[in-house]
Amino acid sequence: MPLNSNVAAVTDRIIERSKPTRRRYLELMAEQRERGINRPRLSCGNFAHGFAAAGEDKAAISHLSGPNIGIVTAYNDMLSAHQPYGRYPEQMKIFAREVGATAQVAGGVPAMCDGVTQGQPGMDLSLFSRDVIAMSTAVALSHGMFDAAALLGICDKIVPGLLIGALRFGHLPMLLVPGGPMPSGLPNKEKQRIRQLYAEGKVGKTELLEAESRSYHAPGTCTFYGTANSNQMMMELMGLHIPNAAFINPGTPLRQALTRAAVHRLASLAKDGARPLGEVVDEKSIVNAMIGLVATGGSTNHFIHLPAIARAAGIIVDWQDLDELSSAVPLIARVYPNGSKDVNDFQDAGGMAFITYTLSREGLLHTDTLTAGADTMDAWIGQPELHGDELVWKPTEESADVDMLRPVTDPFLADGGTRLVKGNLGRAVFKTSAVDETRWLIEAPARCFSDQDQVLQAFKDGELDGDVAVVVRFQGPRSNGMPELHKLVPALGVLQDRGHRVALITDGRMSGASGKVPAAIHVSPEALPDGPLARVQDGDLIRLDAHTGTLEAVGVDLASRPAANAPPPPAGTGRELFALMRLTASDAEHGGSAMLAAMEAEQPHGFETERS
Template identity: 80%
Template sequence: MTLDPRIAAVTDRIIERSRPTRRRYLDLMAEQAERGISRPRMSCGNFAHGFAAAEGDKDRIRTIAGPNIGIVTAYNDMLSAHQPYARFPEQMKIFAREVGATAQVAGGVPAMCDGVTQGQDGMDLSLFSRDTIALSTAVALSHGMFEGAALLGICDKIVPGLLIGALRFGHLPMLLVPGGPMPTGIPNKEKQRVRQLYAEGKVGRDELLASEASSYHAPGTCTFYGTANSNQMMMELMGLHIPNAAFIQPNTPLRQALTRAAVHRVAELAASRQRPLSQCVDEKSIVNAMIGLLATGGSTNHAIHLPAIARAAGILIDWEDFDALSAAVPLIARVYPNGSGDVNDFHYAGGIGFVAKELLGADLLHGDVVTAGADSLSAWTANPELAGDQLVWSEVTESRNHTMLRPVSSPFLPDGGMRLVQGNLGRATFKTSAVDPERWTVEAPARVFSDQNAVLKAFQAGELDRDVVVVVRFQGPRANGMPELHKLTPTLGLLQDRGHRVALVTDGRMSGASGKVPAAIHVSPEALGGGPLSRLRDGDLVRLSAEDGTLEAVGIDLSTRELAIAPPPPAGTGRELFAMMRLHADDAERGASAMLHLMEQEQPVTESLEHA
């Protein structure tokens, strides 16, 4: 196939940059496949421990009669997206037996809900929960009892964490197994309206809670196109799901049929020792994930997560890669908060099947990647359905809703809507796909805060009712774990609706559901340790422009300024337990990971990301 030369150039740059680290990773995976821990190499005592409680499967595991699949699950029943996983393991064991395989739950990983912790102290643990999940995945798979694995996880940090951990066992074939979105609740515009009324003090807590409970109301993933559902899209375009399984609702016959197909597929790959994870996650598949993210207006959180996932496979990407791809990839989907319909509407309109068909047809995806869920990426141009008891895929021919999905020939925007902005305040990500182009440039006096609650107090006191660039610093990974600041969205949106020119600049994160207010997020280097944001003062004129890629304190020599005093390290709600991760975390552009940073120090890289 031909490939758009702009995408080819980015891919070639990533391959060249990653050459030494990728080679070292693949050498490690080859060594693990040849000499790593496995059932045939175990001592009898070790092995007997591994099947002692395998009721119904003990003899088959003991005699290595077929492949044994390790299930790594992020089940809990507080997190709506993961509640449906409760019965998956017992079903998956039955499905494995159907094809002469066995399955065991290798281990569980934590799964926190950002929706529950948003704006609360627990959000300071959120980003580092990804590294914790990766470590837990490694513990689960370290027993050597498995010839393949199925990873049960959906939400924000959970899929990246599972994949980072699993990639250290990349000599095994694996699939991620989704659980599906909850049914659609109240209209998104109504939810947004009530949130804004609450921010203005025009409705009370009871009305707000009733609205929220009508939106988040059932088992399944939240239906807006935030980080969780962006995860699902990326896993599809990386070929790590059964094709287009992501957006089939829980507890339906089709959902169960797709889970069954996933178990059968992992068993098939494990028996034939084909398509290990290390082959499926390569430079081209990482580029495909980036392209899918840009084409659908996905979560900016993946400007952090994708570099971390890539590093776990020895691949080095940066925000300039995102920026260059964004210029080449049109926006062909609008899903709430970038549009009116949710992921259920998106799937009905054609979903990932339509996206894959359009991108492949326009030479905007690598079609020659090694995929785990099917034989080639072309399988992702069809969506699953049941014909009687049979699972079949129907080719997607056109969009059923042109307000939500459009062909590449008539996109919503000519670019992917995720831009790099940089200047004397550092480097940051700006998601343009959710912002009116008239607001892509804001130049206004700064109001500087070190805590998001202080922003809300200033708003309530009437201090922000003007053109303003709200700067929230000391929110980076080393300062407090880089929490999302989604709590600010209704307030800043209200100021914008009053006619003011408003922007947010922060070294923290915004939710994957961040909306209409222009924002420079993930500012690197972060304020703690001397980043430029630590030298900014109230009243300084700040220019943020996605049009010319500017993030600038206008007419100011920041080097002459003293550093602002950082807040004390966070404590309480277990945050002090994560001090090691904060201390050793690297920049957001590299993935904001202490674990990967220390791993690379132990095995030094010969090339790294460098910027002028």
């Protein structure tokens, strides 16, 4: 099937827009390859430091007898998704020796959990932890000891951070090595029901904690289709996993076999210097990730992360690109919170193998990309299975559950369920796939707040019991680090269930757990220092229309008004340490990154994009 004309047009536009910056990036990677730091160029003193503690691998590393794989790990045993990584390094060293290679832990990166910090002060560190992870990855790989790298990370900011940092070493071959989701726990609808009952005061904290503990109950990634599992989907479609390794549960023989295959593959690539990361992550692979995002109803956090990842490789994408792809690519997956079943059910139904098959067969995926985990994208059409000691891939051309996974020819929605909305309040993202179409247009009077706790107090006091557009501002990267605002979901859901027309307008985030309430999120420019959102007043009529892509304060001359006063900068829980990042961060559409903004300012490449 020829490539879809809309996909081709978006790709061509990105390639043309990115020509100067992509050229400079590839020139830098070529220079790194030719003149960068590596083991043969290290002095004897440098080199001896690098293998002093390598144990039985010491001789092999010192004699350059085979490739040395650097492991960058996000292991900690507080985070369920990353707890399985504790034993990976020792296993990976054994797997490397099997093919005449060695492996060393190059360094660790922080891995914070939005699930733990949600609604807490620590959430203000979450987005900027991505920059910290990227810089930590660069520190780990800066020693020049490695011929390839394995990146161990799964969750929200961790995969984008690892990838952004690793792309500074894009002359090396690399793979991401997943850990897999935990087994399914309490059904998602029951969890959602108890959360809403708690918001209404009908059950207590004991019942709520019991429900949450039955949902998040074991090692592995959370099973809803949020940012973590959307990360895994994107890495598959970018060719950066061993094919379809993402959603295999931890602690299983198949999981270990896939990790072993990743190490063997890296050793092979390193021996040939083949398929370096900076060439694998190109315009087409970024478009494939964008297509997967809209086709599966993935996390809106990636409307921030994908532009940042792309920019790290010299590629410029914006929300108009995502909007146009969403119009061309149908929604073919319904995974909680966009459906009732979780990622384990998704995997059983055919998972990424079927997604790859149906998208590629209908011309909605670039299949001519350079992939790291296998030789061609066709490899991703198979589901991995273990036959004795042999790892094989079974072709998957049909869905085993059309209630959650459908072919492109019979989708849930004709488009990808995400809209760019814009107007006198700025540009924002509206995830329509989780919202009933009768609520794609909301007109309601504004109520303005500066944090989500104010909203919850107003809800408890009965002040929001009517049609309302809840405006939560000063939540962008420069204000407080752009926390997610999921504490609002149950309360706003209650108002909606009472029959009110409700919308959320915010320069903050909601992510893959966004629910049934219509929301314009990531509003850019943000309220600080004087974005239009800061000029909205209580009672202004707000129009949010996903049909026409509209976000506006109706009949209001915002420019003539003074901006509302911003809250004082956040302090405590280490938030003051991130003040420099808040001061210099780019807006959400440019990736919400202080690090990339500073890098581009130091070496200007014309990164600004024209906005429609």
